[in-house]
Amino acid sequence: MKRIFSSHTHEKTFEIAKNLGKTAGKGDIFALYGDLGSGKTVMAKGIASGMGIKEEVTSPTFNLLEVYDGRLTLYHFDLYRIESEKELDMLFFEEYWEGDGVSVIEWAERAGTRLPERIIRVGLEYVDETTRRISIEYPDD
Amino acid sequence: MGRDGVILGLGLESSCDETAAAVAADGRTILSSAVSSQIDLHREYCGVVPEIASRAHLEAVNYLIDAALKQAEAGFGDLDYVSVTNRPGLVGSLLITVQSAKAISYALGIPLIGVSHLEAHLYAPFLEGAEREFPFIGLLVSGGNTALYEVRGTGDMKVIGRTTDDAVGEAFDKAAKFLDLGYPGGPAIERLAERAEKREALFPKILPGPGDFRFSYSGIKTALINYVRKNPGTPLPDIAWSFQERALELLVRRTLAASRERGIKRIVVAGGVAANGRLREMFGQSRREDETVLLPSAGLCTDNAAMVAGLGYRYYVSGKSDGLGLDVMAKEFA
Numbered sequence: 001m002k003r004i005f006s007s008h009t010h011e012k013t014f015e016i017a018k019n020l021g022k023t024a025g026k027g028d029i030f031a032l033y034g035d036l037g038s039g040k041t042v043m044a045k046g047i048a049s050g051m052g053i054k055e056e057v058t059s060p061t062f063n064l065l066e067v068y069d070g071r072l073t074l075y076h077f078d079l080y081r082i083e084s085e086k087e088l089d090m091l092f093f094e095e096y097w098e099g100d101g102v103s104v105i106e107w108a109e110r111a112g113t114r115l116p117e118r119i120i121r122v123g124l125e126y127v128d129e130t131t132r133r134i135s136i137e138y139p140d141d
Numbered sequence: 142m143g144r145d146g147v148i149l150g151l152g153l154e155s156s157c158d159e160t161a162a163a164v165a166a167d168g169r170t171i172l173s174s175a176v177s178s179q180i181d182l183h184r185e186y187c188g189v190v191p192e193i194a195s196r197a198h199l200e201a202v203n204y205l206i207d208a209a210l211k212q213a214e215a216g217f218g219d220l221d222y223v224s225v226t227n228r229p230g231l232v233g234s235l236l237i238t239v240q241s242a243k244a245i246s247y248a249l250g251i252p253l254i255g256v257s258h259l260e261a262h263l264y265a266p267f268l269e270g271a272e273r274e275f276p277f278i279g280l281l282v283s284g285g286n287t288a289l290y291e292v293r294g295t296g297d298m299k300v301i302g303r304t305t306d307d308a309v310g311e312a313f314d315k316a317a318k319f320l321d322l323g324y325p326g327g328p329a330i331e332r333l334a335e336r337a338e339k340r341e342a343l344f345p346k347i348l349p350g351p352g353d354f355r356f357s358y359s360g361i362k363t364a365l366i367n368y369v370r371k372n373p374g375t376p377l378p379d380i381a382w383s384f385q386e387r388a389l390e391l392l393v394r395r396t397l398a399a400s401r402e403r404g405i406k407r408i409v410v411a412g413g414v415a416a417n418g419r420l421r422e423m424f425g426q427s428r429r430e431d432e433t434v435l436l437p438s439a440g441l442c443t444d445n446a447a448m449v450a451g452l453g454y455r456y457y458v459s460g461k462s463d464g465l466g467l468d469v470m471a472k473e474f475a
Contacts, residue, residue: 036315036318036319036362036366037362037363037366037367041306041307041359056303056305058303058304058305058306058307059304059306059307059308059311059359061285061307061308061311062157062284062285062286062308062311063229063230063231063285063471064231065471066471066472067471091233129367129371
C-alpha cells in the first residue's frame with residue numbers, strides 16, 4: 001500500500017524524511033523521484049538526520065556520490081547528470097546498493113530499470129509553490 | 142635536471158570535465174597549458190557525463206602531455222617534479238592522470254606530488270604576477286564547490302564556510318537548464334542578464350542565517366521555478382538578471398564579511414564562476430581601498446593544469462612529496 005502525505009513546508013518534508021531515517025535498516029535503498037525543486041535534497045537531509053548523521057548533507061550533483069558515517073553508513077547518490085542507463089555500467093554503484101549501508105538515490109528515474117527490486121520508492125510531486133505531494137512505497141507493501 | 146637554473150614542473154588534472162597538462166617554471170610562469178575542452182561533447186548532454194568524461198580523459202591524456210611539453214620546448218628529462226590533482230572529484234576520472242603521473246615519476250625518478258584541486262584553484266592568480274603572501278581569504282566558486290577558506294600557507298587551509306546544499310555554479314546550470322538556455326549555464330545566464338531591461342528584484346535575498354558564513358543555493362533555484370510557473374510571460378533576461386544578482390551578491394557579502402571580521406585584507410576568488418563579469422564588477426565596487434581582491438584571468442578560472450603545476454612547485458621546494466601509493470579521494474579532506 002502506498003502511503004501519501006501532503007507537505008506544506010520544508011520542515012514537514014524534513015520530518016517525514018527523518019522518520020524514514022530513524023527506521024532505516026541495513027541495505028535499505030530510498031529511490032527519490034521528482035523534478036527540480038521538488039525537495040529531494042531536503043528528503044536526503046531528513047533521512048540523514050534520522051540516521052544520526054551530524055555532518056551537513058549537500059548536493060552530490062557534481063561528485064555523483066557522497067558518503068556519510070552515522071548509525072549506518074549513508075550513500076547519497078545524485079543521478080541528475082546520468083543521461084543513459086548504460087553509463088551506470090561504468091560506475092559500479094551496485095556494490096553500494098548490495099552492501100550494509102543505507103542508500104538515498106536522487107533522480108532515481110535516470111537509472112531506469114537498473115535499480116534493485118527491493119527499493120523504497122519515494123515520489124515528490126510539485127503541487128504549488130509550497131505544497132508537495134509525497135508518496136512512499138515499501139517493496140512488500 | 143631543470144633548465145637554465147629554473148625548476149620545471151609538469152602538472153596534470155582530470156577531476157571533472159577537463160583533461161589538462163601544463164608546464165610551469167619556478168611555480169610562477171606558465172610555459173604551456175593544454176586543456177582538452179570537452180565542452181562540445183557535454184553540451185549535447187546538458188551536463189557532465191561521467192562515463193564519457195572518464196573515457197575522454199584516457200584518450201586525451203598522452204596527447205595533452207606531449208602537447209604541453211612541446212609547447213614549453215621541454216623534454217621529459219627537463220622535468221624536476223610532476224604534480225597531479227588527486228582530490229576531490231570523480232574517482233574514475235582522477236585515476237587517469239594520477240596513474241599517468243605515477244608512471245612519469247617512477248620512470249624519471251622525480252618527485253610525485255598530489256594536490257587538492259581546490260587549493261590549486263586558489264593558486265591561479267600567482268601565475269599571473271601576483272605575490273603569494275599569507276594569510277588570505279579564498280573564495281572558491283564553481284559547479285561543484287562554493288566555499289570560503291582562510292589560507293595561511295601551502296597545504297594550510299581552514300574552511301570558514303561552505304554551501305549547505307547546492308554549489309553556486311550548479312545553481313546557474315540548473316536554472317539555465319530549467320529556462321532552456323543550454324550548458325554551461327553560467328555564461329548563458331550572464332549573457333542573457335546583460336540584455337535585461339527592468340532590472341528589479343524578482344527573488345528574495347538569500348539569507349542562510351545571520352552571523353555565519355554559510356551559503357545556500359537550493360532556495361533560489363526553487364524561487365526561480367516558482368516565479369516562472371506563476372509568471373510565464375516574464376522576459377527571460379529579467380529573470381536571468383535577478384537570479385544572477387541574488388546569487389552573486391551573497392558571495393560578495395560573505396567574503397567581505399569574513400575578511401573584515403578577521404582583519405585579512407587579501408582575497409583570492411577562483412573557480413569557474415570567478416570568470417563572471419558581474420561578480421568581478423561587484424567585488425570592484427564593494428571592496429575598500431586597502432583591500433585587494435585577486436581574480437585570475439578567465440582562462441585560469443576554469444579547470445586547467447597550470448595551477449596544479451604551479452602549486453606543485455611550492456610543495457617541491459618545501460621538500461614535500463608523495464610516494465607511488467598516492468591514492469585518489471572523492472573528498473577534499475580524508
